[in-house]
Amino acid sequence: METLNTLISINLDYLTVALLVIFFTAENVFNTQFKFDKMGKHLLENIGFLIIITLLNLFWATVIVNGVDWLHNNQVGLFHYIDLPLWLSLILSVMLYDMANYWFHRLAHNVSFLWSFHRVHHSDSRMDASSNIRVHPIELVFYFGSSSFIMAAIFGLSTLGLGLYVIIIIPYVFIEHCNIKYPAWIDKTFGLVFTTPNFHRVHHDQDEFYTNSNYADIFILWDRIFGTFKYKQPEDIKLGLKEFDDQKQSFWYLMKTPFINIPRHSDTNLNSK
Ligand SMILES: [Zn+2]
Numbered sequence: 001m002e003t004l005n006t007l008i009s010i011n012l013d014y015l016t017v018a019l020l021v022i023f024f025t026a027e028n029v030f031n032t033q034f035k036f037d038k039m040g041k042h043l044l045e046n047i048g049f050l051i052i053i054t055l056l057n058l059f060w061a062t063v064i065v066n067g068v069d070w071l072h073n074n075q076v077g078l079f080h081y082i083d084l085p086l087w088l089s090l091i092l093s094v095m096l097y098d099m100a101n102y103w104f105h106r107l108a109h110n111v112s113f114l115w116s117f118h119r120v121h122h123s124d125s126r127m128d129a130s131s132n133i134r135v136h137p138i139e140l141v142f143y144f145g146s147s148s149f150i151m152a153a154i155f156g157l158s159t160l161g162l163g164l165y166v167i168i169i170i171p172y173v174f175i176e177h178c179n180i181k182y183p184a185w186i187d188k189t190f191g192l193v194f195t196t197p198n199f200h201r202v203h204h205d206q207d208e209f210y211t212n213s214n215y216a217d218i219f220i221l222w223d224r225i226f227g228t229f230k231y232k233q234p235e236d237i238k239l240g241l242k243e244f245d246d247q248k249q250s251f252w253y254l255m256k257t258p259f260i261n262i263p264r265h266s267d268t269n270l271n272s273k
């Protein structure tokens with residue numbers, strides 16, 4: 001318990017910066033899946049999002065933690081009426097928060113207003129570890145905040161469970177987006193239950209048939225159960241979105257694009273489910 005408390009008290013901003021350095025270094029040392037140029041510029045553009053998200057979280061993370069804490073202290077949610085050992089409630093918390101994010105992610109692909117923000121993440125034609133922080137700040141408010149509150153309210157999940165989920169998900173999504181070439185056996189073993197980098201790369205494919213698949217962050221089980229799992233050979237994947245060419249990859253353009261460039265039904269992946 002003490003170890004867990006120490007773990008979740010790690011400053012998440014420091015953790016994110018440390019992971020960014022580690023994975024950026026790894027991508028320059030190990031074999032990469034994709035060959036890109038201008039990676040330094042790409043990193044700097046994506047760091048713009050990290051700065052905004054860090055500033056936003058000074059306020060937003062406090063709101064989420066206090067909200068979830070309030071719900072838990074007021075005995076709201078199912079887990080308060082079931083006698084579960086701590087270890088089991090923590091595993092279930094991580095799984096349930098992940099399942100909530102699966103559904104919010106799926107929603108973000110199917111509701112035009114939400115897609116206009118979420119497609120900023122998909123617009124990246126040079127996917128690497130820094131693509132993970134290319135998230136529009138408004139999406140972060142909707143996505144992470146709503147799913148945390150709803151799951152805490154329904155199941156009575158605690159801030160301890162949320163903290164554990166966050167401390168797992170941050171390095172996990174770095175691994176998922178990292179441009180390292182991973183051996184195929186990972187998909188065939190680990191990938192039976194968990195999302196692998198190759199599975200998430202399929203989600204970043206330009207072909208909308210594949211973009212609308214593999215929504216899960218940690219447990220690919222959700223895609224397998226709810227029928228959205230798809231696979232494509234990594235070497236056949238073409239990253240990004242057709243409507244975001246090289247001229248539309250700058251931080252400033254991506255920040256304003258949801259407000260000036262509302263996606264039409266025909267130029268998004270909203271047609272297919
Ligand atoms: Zn997506």
Ligand SMILES: [Zn+2]
Nearest residue numbers: 121177200204
């Ligand atoms: Zn992604």
